[in-house]
Amino acid sequence: GGGAKSSATVSRNLNRFSTFVKSGGEAFVLGEASGFVKDGDKLCVVLGGRGPEWQGDPYPFQCSIEDPTKQTKFKGMKSYIAYKLVPSHTGQQVHRRYKHFDWLYGRLAEKFPVISVPHLPEKQATGRFEEDFISKRRKGLAWWMDHMCSHPVLAQCDAFQHFLTCPSTDEKAWKQGKRKAERDEMVGANFFLAISVPTGPGTTLDLQEVESQVDGFKAFTKKMDESTLQLNHTANEFARKQVTGFKKEYQKVGHSFKCLSLAFELDQQAFSAGLNQAIAFTADAYDTIGELFAEQPRQDLDPVMDLLALYQGHLANFPDIIHVQKGALTKVKESKRHVEEGKMEVQKAEGIQERCNIISFATLAEINHFHKIRVRDFKSQMQHFLQQQILFFQKVTQKLEEALHKYDNV
């Protein structure tokens, strides 16, 4: 491979050193974090068939995002788009703006250093009120919402629940919940305190094993980043070609048949009229096929690209997550050396290893979660893509069959 590399990956490499420190990972591993975690706030990692996993949500829910509508405030001075959200666990609709999603994303990204918070669809400066843009953003937000609801930790987090359930009309409650989320103390180093991992004999992860798994995943994300970038580029180009070139080519064929039928119509004999009509119909069929080609990317390639955009966000998150985990591993290695050199007490080193173990559990749970939704999403998206392509080619075939039948009685 080489060549293709997301810019996000590159820029994050530059401040790699500070991530372990800034995330609070270092302070936690060194035992400098302190805070009280209520039982209800614990984030549990369990051992599943495929290794560490986030404990499944006992009450899973989804949330639809529909009906983007233009609304105004300050007596029409300011316009914005509001989306209707209906979470399945409450059934109560709320309206949210992109800026609310954006606020929430900021909170979550700060709170969860080893969880890949899905990125929001891109901000866009111009054309905010154009139908295409709004429809595209709605789809992007729906994908984002799906990944939020699918993640056992994110789905249950207070700020997200506030966002999903606070009535849109209750300005006061909204501000209270916002303030509460912004004052959350279980962030940074303290966040790690909330993670609960399996205890007892045989539950400490093998350091080398963890390192090899994380390195394997790092190689995986690099390859996946390259191939999704490439697929996105290809899909974009393929869509563009269908909207321009393919459409044009089929319509040129239609136009040429049309000209032929017009020429043939100069011969007004009865026995040639049927042929002229059949050729004119064929001309229209090719014109329609051109239109079908141009409309098709919206049905099949656009959803693929929406999915790829979401995954590119995750892939941009993982270098930081991996770095936190690697920072913790390094601290364990250092502490072992320090103990050998008599510079550290055994008990302190054991504490470091224990807390590193928590970060390893969380990281592996997050990696497993990523693979799980990846297989789920790419399976369903590939199926959707192929189904839409099949429908498209069937429509084309049907158009041509209609045209063919026009020659039956010529």
Add this chain to the structure above:
Amino acid sequence: GGGAKSSATVSRNLNRFSTFVKSGGEAFVLGEASGFVKDGDKLCVVLGGRGPEWQGDPYPFQCSIEDPTKQTKFKGMKSYIAYKLVPSHTGQQVHRRYKHFDWLYGRLAEKFPVISVPHLPEKQATGRFEEDFISKRRKGLAWWMDHMCSHPVLAQCDAFQHFLTCPSTDEKAWKQGKRKAERDEMVGANFFLAISVPTGPGTTLDLQEVESQVDGFKAFTKKMDESTLQLNHTANEFARKQVTGFKKEYQKVGHSFKCLSLAFELDQQAFSAGLNQAIAFTADAYDTIGELFAEQPRQDLDPVMDLLALYQGHLANFPDIIHVQKGALTKVKESKRHVEEGKMEVQKAEGIQERCNIISFATLAEINHFHKIRVRDFKSQMQHFLQQQILFFQKVTQKLEEALHKYDNV
């Protein structure tokens, strides 16, 4: 719309004046031709439902052209391609080279001034022995042969029958037949003597009616020439796009899916293996679809272009045919004026009108024949084109359905 004009039409306009003279039309109309025509050599025009028609061939036949094979003579010093011809009325195969076709074409074009002798597929200087060229030429010759056999006058002509039936091994008989054809006296002005038209009351064609029909046909051929040129250009471009652009686009999609499946294979967990295989299969399917696009023009567009080439030949023939007819009409008008001015005897003018009537009958029969085979050929070719396009899109759909099923048990 202007612009498109075949170069053949343009160059023939330059020596338009001489055509009427050179064809022998003028000499015939003026009563200067003399020769004896055996009853069996008469070319009969009859009045059919749609006006004058060449009397139908009571024993219609076809002739296949197959198995182009490379042969050598002069102990391998000279190579050539021989085609196997099997006429249905003899069932005896003969072998002919392109140069034999070319000789025959020359004879026929000289002999029949008001009949559109189908043009042979183009000569080509280089690549004579390349498979693509040979296959293309064989198809062109088969179309040519079909039009020869479909024409009641051409099909029966001695030179053509000699060409179809003389055993390839009988060098002497071949040369004799050739010499006979080259010494044929029923050419030029004499040829018109062989044309027999309906006689009796009401069988003289109305001059103005004929003029209007011929003018209408002239406008028709101009439009048809333009539109077939355009369709040929479009078909050529469309074929080129499928062989290059379309193929490339679908194969790029295939390649990108392939890269994605290779990236995903880095995750060796059992639950993701099925997806990886399904994506790899999808990649292959798109690669195959690219190949199908590239192979398709040979099935559908090439035959359309072969037909258009044949018709472009006919359309290039008609200006001369129309000119002969118009020359004869002009002579009739002149003779009437001369009679009024007392410069010509009534009897001579009547003779001119009678002979012009023969040319008019022959011209209208030829125009009718053209329309008849045009409707027949374009109907069957449009059907063939659409059938092949339908088969193509069905093959594509089938490939995609196979790919879709691979996701069933993922």
